[in-house]
Amino acid sequence: MHYFIYCILLLSCLTTVQAAKTSSTSVALHLDWLNPQIDPKQNFYQYANGGWLKTHPLPHDYARWGAFQVLQEKNQHIIHHILEAIANTPNKKPGSNEQKIGDFYFSGMDEVAINAAGITPLHSEFDRITNIKTLSDLQPVISHLQILGVDALFNFGQMQDYLNSKKVIGVALQGGLGLPDRDYYLRKESKFIKIRAQYQQHIAKMFTLLGNSKKQATAAAKTVMDIETKLANASMSRIEQRDPYAIYHPMSIKQLDSLTPHFSWPHYFAQMQHPEINSINLAMPNFFKTMDNLLITTPIEAWKTYLRWHVIHTFSEFLPAPYVNEDFNITAKLTGVKKLLPRWKRVVNAEDQALGFAIGQFYIKENFSIADKQHAQVILIHIQHAMKNELQQLSWMTALTKQAAIKKLNKMNARIGYPNVWRDYSQLDIDKGPYIRNVIRANVFLHKRELNKIGKPVDKNEWDMTPQTVNAYYDPSKNELTIPAGILQDPFFNSHAPASVNYGAIGLVMGHEITHGFDDQGAQFDEEGNLKNWWTSEDLKKFNLATQCIANQFSKFTVAGDLHVQGKLVMGEATADLGGGILAYRAFHLANENKQASTIKTFTPDQQFFLGAAHMYATNINPDEARRLVITDPHPPAVYRVNGTFANIFEFTQAFQVIAPSLMINQPRCIIW
Ligand SMILES: [Zn+2]
Missing domain, CATH: 3.40.390.10 (Collagenase (Catalytic Domain))
Incomplete structure (x- = not known):
């Protein structure tokens, strides 16, 4: 999990990449620079x-x-x-890497099919959220969405145990935000106030694309912002997280359940298809304490709105043009980028x-x-x-x-x-x-x-x-x-x-x-x-x-x-x-x-x-x-x-x-x- 490794350059989904102008490889001391x-x-x-x-x-x-x-x-x-060549190769063996590489590329480039399908391929996910009635219905949907790659409330992954590096353990980390960092919700400077307003408008626009009225969408955006701001308030800063001891809190199921009485960890591990897990590193205990409190103080309807938002926020870039363009709008505000990358990129x-x-x-x-x-x-x-x-x-x-x-x-x-x-x-x-x-x-x-x-040996x-x-x-x-x-x-x-x-x-x-x-x-x-x-x-x-x-x-x-x-x-x-x-x-x-x-x-x-x-x-x-x-x-x-x-x-x-x-x-x- 990239969270725990240290690289020469931060690669981020918002920092996209582009067209080489010229780059001479014959002269290696670039005096023309x-x-x-x-x-x-x-x-x-x-x-x-x-x-x-x-x-x-x-x-x-x-x-x-x-x-x-x-x-x-x-x-x-x-x-x-490479992708073009493989996609154009006939008679690829079903199940081979070539077939997967070629078909993934084909499906991504098939803009006509993407636009024709609309959000139909996501209907089952939205239905799942609509069917939530109680707090106990909410939890399995959160875990389901996390497996799909949605940043719903928090993150769960694996790490080598800090105290015993031969052991791989589960780790739960703060998450659930749509903006790039908790600071974006908390800082008082005018630039951050402005980006918060723009983000809230962006959420509302996405809800209107999903079929909500303007009034409903505006209310929904406020709901999302309220929940995310509370999560941001409970989140550790990046500087605090640099201390490995500050993000290492191994806990048994009993300890976990007493810290978050309204979130069942045995059920969660079973939902993640790992019922055998009996202890994890709960990296940010205060965050989870707040999350637990939010679970009972926030109306179920508000959670459903929050989850709908995170589904569309995660997947909009793979959907028809209106979603891609609105998703790009907020990226543009956050990074100053002026133009969407071409589809192939x-x-x-x-x-x-x-x-x-x-x-x-x-x-x-x-x-x-x-x-x-x-x-x-x-x-x-x-x-x-x-x-x-x-x-x-x-x-x-x-x-x-x-x-x-x-x-x-x-x-x-x-x-x-x-x-x-x-x-x-x-x-x-x-x-x-x-x-x-x-x-x-x-x-x-x-x-x-x-x-x-x-629970398995470290794969070297x-x-x-x-x-x-x-x-x-x-x-x-x-x-x-x-x-x-x-x-x-x-x-x-x-x-x-x-x-x-x-x-x-x-x-x-x-x-x-x-x-x-x-x-x-x-x-x-x-x-x-x-x-x-x-x-x-x-x-x-x-x-x-x-x-x-x-x-x-x-x-x-x-x-x-x-x-x-x-x-x-x-x-x-x-x-x-x-x-x-x-x-x-x-x-x-x-x-x-x-x-x-x-x-x-x-x-x-x-x-x-x-x-x-x-x-x-x-x-x-x-x-x-x-x-x-x-x-x-x-x-x-x-x-x-x-x-x-x-x-x-x-x-x-x-x-x-x-x-x-x-x-x-x-x-x-x-x-x-
Ligand atoms: Zn480095």
């Missing part, structure tokens, strides 16, 4: 990327457009070709969610070489080696903690490219439509697959990202990092690029993921992935001061004019960027390839390294999206991932001969390694 008019000693991000930012304006159907998105878009085209995105690993098998065949994998592995080994050196030489850490840290590093598992064992889709039925039923069957399949892990072959994903992650419960094939491409990695650039880019990504094992959260997990302190109290104090320094530094930065970066929210990712940058730099200097490094134009190998790193974060973004991300994304805004991070790296200052005072020298410098 520079803006030579900017002084690198004052604003390195603008210096390294200013040219690119000017020539890559935000496309109308994207809320942000950067190196990550351009590469995602390139992969999207590749996947599109929306279908590719949905299918990648549904059948991503089946598609991945085809993607890998044409788009990833053993040579690239081996090359990436060599870089990774150097990064790991650099980390070991750092730990051994670290002046502030005592021998005892060093020993434990090195043990954790030695045990850290790393995977590159694609899974050894491919996901089995044989239990998933896909046909030629209606499209929405394919989407729902895929949701049910994936949800059941997650829940089936509970499982990947939480498909191989075609342009991202990477570290999972603290497995002490494992994963670098999918999708990110092993320019500008992150290019086998023809100078070593300086590859270490600056993919080397930093690898160092970033390794550092997650030692950031403010990761450092609380031991080499086996258990939440267990392995630090001496003296060292832990020093480490906390170092990460606090980063939180303070990033809190000073602002986006969209007036909104401050939440230092405490981004501190783990900012720590990973800083650690990653330093490890990658050291690894580059350890690598044999460094010996052949030469000056390109006037740029020294060290300068090339920092340019390669900065290029990864080149991003155009509109203010609404920047605001949304500063609330929801634990990663700092792109400009600060470069300037804020490099301002702490002494070797950067040296490479570009920066002299204090400068915005590119942080005072005091935050030092982790």
Whole structure:
């Protein structure tokens, strides 16, 4: 479950992706990305990327457009070709992955059939809600909708037990909101008040599309807003959730039932087809206490309205045009995006969610070489080696903690490219439509697959990202990092690029993921992935001061004019960027390839390294999206991932001969390694 993993970039359903302009892969040090008019000693991000930012304006159907998105878009085209080719292949074996891939795509592209079917394919779901009469009727409908992928009240999934990482347990998490975060319901600034009004209008419009009168729809929207605001009030903030102890409350059924007397957990587990579950992690007890209270204080009719809303909210993007367009309206308000993505891109995105690993098998065949994998592995080994050196030489850490840290590093598992064992889709039925039923069957399949892990040994072959994903992650419960094939491409990695650039880019990504094992959260997990302190109290104090320094530094930065970066929210990712940058730099200097490094134009190998790193974060973004991300994304805004991070790296200052005072020298410098 993605909730518990830490990646290089937050991928979100609202951040969609788009059309590649040009991306040259032959020249790997992208000097055409520079803006030579900017002084690198004052604003390195603008210096390294200013040219690119000017020539890559935000496309109308994207809320942000950067190196990550351009590469995602390139992969999207590749996947599109794969899907088209498979869909057009005759005589596919029924039940084969090819048949499923082809039919899913066919059903998603069949706009005529989608529009003709209307919301008929959802009638049974709406009828189920209509038939609710009592509180005891309500609960099975909530669980049923959750299995379908609807965010009804809360979320239920699986996780490795924090205290015993060999055990997979159930976990219940806060949820049930239609806006991106509880802050959207609670913040007092005018921009948030405005978006709440727009959201309420959007809910009303959806109800009128479903056949309600304007008056009914307006009342329904208010009902939904009331319930969601109460849930938001009871929700933990993202910063609070960063403390693993704060979201770990293992409870027996007896404890659960006494906390929420109006919600029957034995019935719930039976409804989720796991009657054997007798304890779970109830991650946010206060949220569930409030939910329980709401169950008896909110009229049944109001719950029915709330559930209707969440059904349509979840599935509108797969329905006829009026629903798609109204759904896009609220996305546009939240992210500032101006134009809906073309249908094929929306279908590719949905299918990648549904059948991503089946598609991945085809993607890998044409788009990833053993040579690239081996090359990436060599870089990774150097990064790991650099980390070991750092730990051994670290002046502030005592021998005892060093020993434990090195043990954790030695045990850290790393995977590159694609899974050894491919996901089995044989239990998933896909046909030629209606499209929405394919989407729902895929949701049910994936949800059941997650829940089936509970009580079973941890599957070491499982990947939480498909191989075609342009991202990477570290999972603290497995002490494992994963670098999918999708990110092993320019500008992150290019086998023809100078070593300086590859270490600056993919080397930093690898160092970033390794550092997650030692950031403010990761450092609380031991080499086996258990939440267990392995630090001496003296060292832990020093480490906390170092990460606090980063939180303070990033809190000073602002986006969209007036909104401050939440230092405490981004501190783990900012720590990973800083650690990653330093490890990658050291690894580059350890690598044999460094010996052949030469000056390109006037740029020294060290300068090339920092340019390669900065290029990864080149991003155009509109203010609404920047605001949304500063609330929801634990990663700092792109400009600060470069300037804020490099301002702490002494070797950067040296490479570009920066002299204090400068915005590119942080005072005091935050030092982790
Ligand atoms: Zn990260």
